Amino acid sequence: MTPAEQSAAAAKICALAPVVPVLIVENTADAKPLASALVAGGLPALEVTLRTPAALDVIRAMAEVEGGVVGAGTLLTPADVKAAKAAGAKFGVSPGATQALIDACAEYELPLLPGAATASEVMFLLEQGFTVQKFFPAEYAGGVPLLSAWSSPLPQVKFCPTGGVSPSNAVKYLSLPNVICVGGSWVAPKSAVASGNWAEITRLAADARLIAGV
Numbered sequence: 001m002t003p004a005e006q007s008a009a010a011a012k013i014c015a016l017a018p019v020v021p022v023l024i025v026e027n028t029a030d031a032k033p034l035a036s037a038l039v040a041g042g043l044p045a046l047e048v049t050l051r052t053p054a055a056l057d058v059i060r061a062m063a064e065v066e067g068g069v070v071g072a073g074t075l076l077t078p079a080d081v082k083a084a085k086a087a088g089a090k091f092g093v094s095p096g097a098t099q100a101l102i103d104a105c106a107e108y109e110l111p112l113l114p115g116a117a118t119a120s121e122v123m124f125l126l127e128q129g130f131t132v133q134k135f136f137p138a139e140y141a142g143g144v145p146l147l148s149a150w151s152s153p154l155p156q157v158k159f160c161p162t163g164g165v166s167p168s169n170a171v172k173y174l175s176l177p178n179v180i181c182v183g184g185s186w187v188a189p190k191s192a193v194a195s196g197n198w199a200e201i202t203r204l205a206a207d208a209r210l211i212a213g214v
């Protein structure tokens with residue numbers, strides 16, 4: 001799968017909803033109710049970060065939830081790509097990008113949303129064929145002003161800003177011409193997951209859509 005094909009797939013996933021929940025899940029038992037709650041709130045594209053021992057099992061469980069499109073976040077190595085694909089991930093997200101990671105996504109046919117934080121990183125990824133990229137860590141790397149500045153010399157690249165995105169700044173990002181969705185962990189707070197407050201998570205997901213004006 002070429003980078004261009006991967007970006008075409010990533011664009012479709014980003015078009016599903018304005019917000020991609022970024023999930024850090026400790027317990028596999030929480031996977032299905034959490035995914036169902038987010039899908040019910042109108043956010044079907046889900047990024048499960050490979051930051052917990054349970055993450056691959058969580059992806060496996062969430063992949064069975066109807067209406068959801070589950071991807072793996074925090075991909076760092078070719079082994080992560082192989083494991084994420086085997087677990088049923090439909091897409092991958094990485095904080096940055098290396099050639100080894102890019103090659104692995106091509107080999108295992110996992111559409112990658114690769115991270116970039118500088119113009120040179122954006123250009124390196126564009127050279128490879130990635131026209132859809134994650135801007136990470138958005139708020140700390142330059143935020144809305146930087147993305148806005150890139151839209152003039154690099155209009156062919158669209159972004160999913162992630163990292164520090166919240167209900168208070170999501171609209172500003174989403175109103176930029178080069179932003180197709182945003183990623184954020186705020187829709188699934190640790191406390192709500194720990195207490196099994198799925199109704200609260202559905203409410204936060206629905207609110208995120210409202211904030212985005214959808």
Ligand SMILES: O=C(O)C(=O)C[C@H](O)[C@H](O)COP(=O)(O)O
Binds near residue numbers: 164165186
């Ligand atoms: O590691 C990855 O691949 C990631 O996706 C990183 C996440 O995007 C951010 O950690 C989410 O940031 P917050 O919404 O500020 O909590």
